[in-house]
Amino acid sequence: MIQELFIIDGADAIRITICIVMLVVASIMDVRKREISDKVWVSALIAGGLVSIVLMPTHLQYDELLVRYLLSISLTAPLAYIAYIKGLFGGADAKALIVISILVPSYEMHYSIHGIPALTVLTNASLLTLANVLHNVFRNLTAILKGKDIFKGFDEPLYKKMLAFMMGYVARPKGYLFALEEVRDGKRMFNLAPKADSEFVEQSDEIWVTQALPFIIYITIGFVLMLLVGDLIAYAINLTLLTK
Template structure:
């Protein structure tokens, strides 16, 4: 019963967070407070009612929260995820401390959800590489006017793409420095506004919020388990 309640709560939390992030790029803190509090309450009820198995004491539960808190904070400070994404990672650990079904290589479900989300986000990188490769094959000067070195151009080649036709949910991945030179901007935390249509060729990156990948990663975890564990299972001999 408690497990089903946790799964339902996580699904509702991630669905609501994804909706707000896609709509306004902002997620109200009350979502994390409400669902984080719900997770703590469920854990208290489980311990008080003796529903939590003795083989899974409080220490591993607290350790999982600690690990995910460190990962979330480090990813946020490094500019890899936004503040809301970091909070989602931590609240997942509070709300979903254990899950005994499916393939896994550790006992921290929130970490499996995060790794699933990262794997899913890699699909975007493959799209960027393919799109840029096609443009180069057609002779399109995708780096024309960009004052960057080879390494940063290589990074841009996988994290974004050059386009002259901007659609919805795209962020500009370039900016001008003090001398008016076009430079790449690889810091997702600074991406605030969708790019306007009608501009000249510009480097952009998809604006699909990472919280959407987290939600998809959670759904996959419930359905089949940890994608990384599945990969190891397929690669390693039985």
């Protein structure tokens, strides 16, 4: 396991701090401007690189360091790039994960499946977004119980309605929301795959929308959880086994 190679030292602690500062700054920029300057990533890489050079760990052999970096970067970078080109998240999110894979290639997590911090951050962040599903289902159930026809005007198959039920809700959009529907040939149709770089929608009429909270915020929280707990999936599995 990679974490067996890891003994936290001053350099590791500083690089972790650099990542936290980087993610917080990026989150603030994304919320305020919906754009993150590449200077954030470059600055973090330069600072982390200088720390690595000045405080080179003596307890690890160079071949061990190489294994750490190669595994972390080679597994994280392609996955982040594929997710970006598929529109699952933005380019800034991919860059954040790649920088994390470089600055924190390993970490002794309390609970871990594969031992790659950057991938753990990604899975943690993805799990956190599931809270939106619970929120959407609750809102839609509440609307139905109040007698509202949330699918009025839609001639869509049941599976699309079920997906929309979990992915979004009906509201007068304002703020960090993406439209979950569009008009085609005069008919209302669901658009269940809004791109990460889609425009926020604001209008007075009620439409189907989905939360557009910047994914970098989930990455930031996922990073902190990785430090404190580790992999949330591994943690959940451990809890399940303990209860049996």
